[in-house]
Amino acid sequence: MENKGTNSDIAVDISNVTKRYGSFTALKNVSLAIQDNEFFTLLGPSGCGKTTLLRSIAGFEDISEGAIRLYGEDIADLPPNKRPVNTVFQQYALFPHMDVIQNVMFGLLRLGADDATAKARVGEVLELVQLTEFANRLPSQLSGGQQQRVALARALAPNPKVLLLDEPLSALDLKLRQAVRLELQQIQSETGITFIFVTHDQEEALTMSNRIAVISDGKVQQVGSAREIYEAPGNKFVADFIGETNLIDVDVKDVKAGHASCILPSGAAFSCHAADGARKGPGHLSVRPERVAVTTPAKGLLQGTATRAIYLGTDMHIEITLTDGEIVTARIQNSENTHVPNIGETVGLNFEASAARLLVD
Amino acid sequence: MAGGMVKSENTNTSTYAGLGGWLILPTWLVIGFFLLLPVGIMLIYSFLTKEFRGGVIWDFTFAAYDQFFFDRGLFGDDPAKIEWTYIKIFWRSIWQAGIATIFCLIIGFPTAWFIATRTGSNRSIWLFLITIPYWVNLLIRTISMKFLIRDTGPLNEWLMSMGVISEPIHMINTNFAVQLGLFYSYLPFMVLPIYASVERYNFALSEAAADLYASRLTTLRQIILPTVKPGIIAGCILVFVPSLGAFLAPDLLGGAKTFMIGSLIEEQFKGNAGNWPFGAAVSMILLSLVLIVLTYYARQQSKAEQG
Numbered sequence: 001m002e003n004k005g006t007n008s009d010i011a012v013d014i015s016n017v018t019k020r021y022g023s024f025t026a027l028k029n030v031s032l033a034i035q036d037n038e039f040f041t042l043l044g045p046s047g048c049g050k051t052t053l054l055r056s057i058a059g060f061e062d063i064s065e066g067a068i069r070l071y072g073e074d075i076a077d078l079p080p081n082k083r084p085v086n087t088v089f090q091q092y093a094l095f096p097h098m099d100v101i102q103n104v105m106f107g108l109l110r111l112g113a114d115d116a117t118a119k120a121r122v123g124e125v126l127e128l129v130q131l132t133e134f135a136n137r138l139p140s141q142l143s144g145g146q147q148q149r150v151a152l153a154r155a156l157a158p159n160p161k162v163l164l165l166d167e168p169l170s171a172l173d174l175k176l177r178q179a180v181r182l183e184l185q186q187i188q189s190e191t192g193i194t195f196i197f198v199t200h201d202q203e204e205a206l207t208m209s210n211r212i213a214v215i216s217d218g219k220v221q222q223v224g225s226a227r228e229i230y231e232a233p234g235n236k237f238v239a240d241f242i243g244e245t246n247l248i249d250v251d252v253k254d255v256k257a258g259h260a261s262c263i264l265p266s267g268a269a270f271s272c273h274a275a276d277g278a279r280k281g282p283g284h285l286s287v288r289p290e291r292v293a294v295t296t297p298a299k300g301l302l303q304g305t306a307t308r309a310i311y312l313g314t315d316m317h318i319e320i321t322l323t324d325g326e327i328v329t330a331r332i333q334n335s336e337n338t339h340v341p342n343i344g345e346t347v348g349l350n351f352e353a354s355a356a357r358l359l360v361d
Numbered sequence: 362m363a364g365g366m367v368k369s370e371n372t373n374t375s376t377y378a379g380l381g382g383w384l385i386l387p388t389w390l391v392i393g394f395f396l397l398l399p400v401g402i403m404l405i406y407s408f409l410t411k412e413f414r415g416g417v418i419w420d421f422t423f424a425a426y427d428q429f430f431f432d433r434g435l436f437g438d439d440p441a442k443i444e445w446t447y448i449k450i451f452w453r454s455i456w457q458a459g460i461a462t463i464f465c466l467i468i469g470f471p472t473a474w475f476i477a478t479r480t481g482s483n484r485s486i487w488l489f490l491i492t493i494p495y496w497v498n499l500l501i502r503t504i505s506m507k508f509l510i511r512d513t514g515p516l517n518e519w520l521m522s523m524g525v526i527s528e529p530i531h532m533i534n535t536n537f538a539v540q541l542g543l544f545y546s547y548l549p550f551m552v553l554p555i556y557a558s559v560e561r562y563n564f565a566l567s568e569a570a571a572d573l574y575a576s577r578l579t580t581l582r583q584i585i586l587p588t589v590k591p592g593i594i595a596g597c598i599l600v601f602v603p604s605l606g607a608f609l610a611p612d613l614l615g616g617a618k619t620f621m622i623g624s625l626i627e628e629q630f631k632g633n634a635g636n637w638p639f640g641a642a643v644s645m646i647l648l649s650l651v652l653i654v655l656t657y658y659a660r661q662q663s664k665a666e667q668g
Binding site for chain 2: 058059060079080081082085086087089091093094095096097106107110111154155158
């Protein structure tokens with residue numbers, strides 16, 4: 001694990017956690033070290049196990065194997081109400097018969113706070129999420145965005161060591177979601193509470209997180225910053241899941257010290273970075289569409305025919321079918337000077353060595 | 362339903378608004394014929410004079426109510442005293458109905474919870490099982506119960522053969538028997554409304570409560586019970602109200618010792634010894650009592666809805 005500091009810096013230490021439901025294994029030997037004061041995101045497609053992992057940290061799921069430590073203390077056997085973590089639920093799960101104040105105060109009172117202390121803390125938290133004026137409303141009298149803030153305030157009020165967020169933005173519309181992203185980030189840095197955020201939305205993950213764990217099929221595929229994951233995907237799944245990418249079939253001749261020499265489908269020799277574990281033989285080269293340049297056939301590393309152009313506003317996607325039938329997408333900026341190839345035109349494709357990366361399947 | 366059979370007349374009015382006025386007619390007919398009219402007749406009869414072989418003489422009087430509340434009559438020569446006999450019967454009925462409601466709640470809530478937390482098809486099977494006894498007439502079920510719990514009945518014999526008891530437990534003609542009868546008769550009326558509200562209960566709320574450090578008991582008291590309260594109240598009313606006026610269980614299982622409102626009313630309309638105006642008056646008093654309970658409930662509901 002990268003960035004592994006001293007033990008006290010690790011907020012949540014998940015080691016070799018496996019979770020089985022009958023014959024189905026939801027988590028396969030997952031290990032993660034989430035740093036103190038970190039905005040950490042579990043990103044993956046639905047059904048990948050990210051929510052199961054979050055629920056295991058919260059205590060709603062019993063793990064089959066492994067250990068979960070919270071600041072060094074093993075919490076795997078504690079019931080949810082004994083774990084100093086709080087959750088923002090996907091559908092908020094606000095108590096419908098309690099007003100905003102009572103909802104937010106609930107955890108504080110359970111922890112034994114007296115009424116005055118609890119009220120003062122509720123005031124603080126409501127101010128943090130800008131809900132002071134709605135304090136006496138019932139959840140049913142609030143909009144989706146306001147309910148989401150109540151859920152956040154309720155989970156923050158007891159000042160948890162770690163805040164767990166289970167796709168909290170998925171029920172909001174796009175504009176609101178973007179605004180709340182910034183706010184969440186701000187609240188995280190203001191409070192200094194470790195956030196573990198679950199999402200299937202890569203944009204959300206990339207814009208908010210200090211670090212991201214990409215999860216698929218119950219396994220951690222890669223852990224790293226947004227930039228690392230986007231620019232240096234460790235395997236084919238990560239490259240494909242985060243952003244868009246072209247996966248070009250290549251014949252790998254040699255891998256040495258993180259560099260690979262390979263032969264492109266056009267027969268041209270090419271050398272670039274290789275992900276850890278890349279081997280000789282048939283492989284996949286990942287090149288992001290925005291790093292692919294369309295040029296004349298003679299100047300290109302690859303040659304093909306423009307078969308489709310998709311207008312995207314600021315950009316255009318040009319699909320080029322290579323001679324072997326593979327389709328490569330180039331993303332070109334939409335400006336007056338851009339040469340947009342006509343459909344059927346034979347073009348060349350170019351990319352820098354730094355834009356390409358040999359992946360592990 | 363009778364309401365469905367009463368068709369609104371097809372008038373020549375072609376506008377939708379005109380038709381809309383007529384479409385409510387079945388509702389009014391049902392309410393009028395099956396609710397207002399019978400209650401009205403009963404109200405009128407309660408102020409008439411009794412005829413000795415059943416029936417009434419059209420002579421307006423307060424005699425029936427007087428008989429219920431006062432000894433020797435409010436308008437007699439001697440100073441009137443409160444007549445406790447009937448009030449005691451009422452009190453006993455309320456008490457019995459209350460106990461029956463509490464038992465039904467204690468057993469009904471976990472049952473409803475259990476059914477509502479099963480998966481799809483299992484749920485239907487359990488609900489089906491709950492309603493099966495209701496395909497048999499209540500009278501037959503009550504008589505069967507009488508047979509089951511009598512001194513030489515299968516229950517006592519079984520307990521004795523198992524060596525649990527050496528002598529039969531006397532159950533018939535006791536309050537216990539009445540309770541058992543009421544409980545058995547009305548349990549589904551508790552289970553079904555509670556089931557309906559538990560089914561709508563969002564179990565994420567329990568997780569949220571646990572996440573916020575609430576114990577199971579606190580979650581039950583502060584989150585689950587308040588959320589499913591409408592179902593509990595509906596169930597309690599549906600058990601309490603019919604228990605209050607029940608006469609089969611008290612009559613067949615309780616014997617004379619546990620005389621309740623239902624039997625009192627029944628007696629007034631049976632054979633020549635009856636007193637129709639008095640029976641009507643007792644019914645009206647019972648109705649008023651029920652209305653008070655329901656009004657209280659309705660107020661609570663609207664308060665809860667307003668927040």
